[in-house]
Amino acid sequence: MSNRIAVVTGATGSLGTSMCKALINQRRTVIGSHLPDEKSTDDALSWKDMMRRDGFDVAIYPLDVTDYENCKSFIAQIEEDQGPVEILVNNAGITNDAPLKKMQPEQWGEVINVNLNSMFNMCRQVFEGMCERGFGRIVNISSLNGEKGQFGQSNYSAAKAGIYGFTKSLALEGARKGVTVNSVSPGYIDTPMIRKVPEKILNSIIESIPTGRLGQPEDIARAVKFLTSDDASFVTGTNLSVNGGQYMS
Numbered sequence: 001m002s003n004r005i006a007v008v009t010g011a012t013g014s015l016g017t018s019m020c021k022a023l024i025n026q027r028r029t030v031i032g033s034h035l036p037d038e039k040s041t042d043d044a045l046s047w048k049d050m051m052r053r054d055g056f057d058v059a060i061y062p063l064d065v066t067d068y069e070n071c072k073s074f075i076a077q078i079e080e081d082q083g084p085v086e087i088l089v090n091n092a093g094i095t096n097d098a099p100l101k102k103m104q105p106e107q108w109g110e111v112i113n114v115n116l117n118s119m120f121n122m123c124r125q126v127f128e129g130m131c132e133r134g135f136g137r138i139v140n141i142s143s144l145n146g147e148k149g150q151f152g153q154s155n156y157s158a159a160k161a162g163i164y165g166f167t168k169s170l171a172l173e174g175a176r177k178g179v180t181v182n183s184v185s186p187g188y189i190d191t192p193m194i195r196k197v198p199e200k201i202l203n204s205i206i207e208s209i210p211t212g213r214l215g216q217p218e219d220i221a222r223a224v225k226f227l228t229s230d231d232a233s234f235v236t237g238t239n240l241s242v243n244g245g246q247y248m249s
């Protein structure tokens with residue numbers, strides 16, 4: 001089936017945009033999310049228009065992935081409007097870096113909430129239905145820094161590493177029900193954030209990548225496209241590192 005309903009959280013971000021395009025090219029019906037506040041809603045509506053002009057039609061609904069009740073009503077609304085969610089890409093994520101000696105409890109909590117607690121909040125809403133219907137694809141977006149750690153990112157690395165245990169456990173729960181659960185760990189990707197890094201540091205980052213280049217958002221989108229495809233039914237509980245060989249686990 002090609003026109004399966006796919007939800008991408010954090011759809012409006014750099015990687016989310018590319019994932020939406022890849023899934024639409026695969027003839028999925030793609031639903032994105034935006035934060036419920038006024039500015040994010042306005043930005044998301046402009047993003048939706050831009051996507052439409054480029055030939056990509058994405059429905060968007062408000063969502064804060066840290067709010068369990070909001071996740072519940074978000075999925076309920078989509079299922080009422082569009083039909084059952086068969087593909088979920090948990091992509092929304094943030095950083096808020098500091099070395100541990102300077103990190104505030106709020107900084108720790110916020111990053112764990114958005115990057116890790118969101119996995120439970122979202123999967124809990126769709127997993128049972130996927131199992132009952134005998135088909136589901138869940139992809140959780142982790143990070144190179146969840147695999148290897150990173151100075152100043154104990155909160156982010158802990159959250160992203162936590163995704164691996166969650167993914168493997170849920171994969172076991174879904175394995176006999178046609179529901180696969182995997183993670184993708186992007187390395188350094190050519191996004192506006194990385195382009196802000198001073199040129200000298202950016203060059204040293206690129207030198208440390210064996211393929212000699214930054215990743216492109218499309219590199220991540222292609223991994224998501226494969227793991228959410230019907231063809232990937234025997235791939236579950238795994239992590240796909242998409243990092244140009246920078247870290248091999």
Ligand SMILES: NC(=O)c1ccc[n+]([C@@H]2O[C@H](COP(=O)([O-])OP(=O)(O)OC[C@H]3O[C@@H](n4cnc5c(N)ncnc54)[C@H](OP(=O)(O)O)[C@@H]3O)[C@@H](O)[C@H]2O)c1
Binds near residue numbers: 009015063093186194
């Ligand atoms: N870019 C990289 O090089 C890289 C490398 C490794 C891993 N990753 C991971 O890949 C994912 C996407 O990264 P990106 O670079 O595309 O990030 P991005 O451009 O900053 O986009 C992040 C998205 O998440 C949304 N978001 C933030 N907090 C949210 C919340 N509480 N509820 C719902 N949505 C929320 C943002 O919405 P607003 O725009 O409205 O705030 C935005 O749409 C993240 O999980 C990130 O950790 C990225």
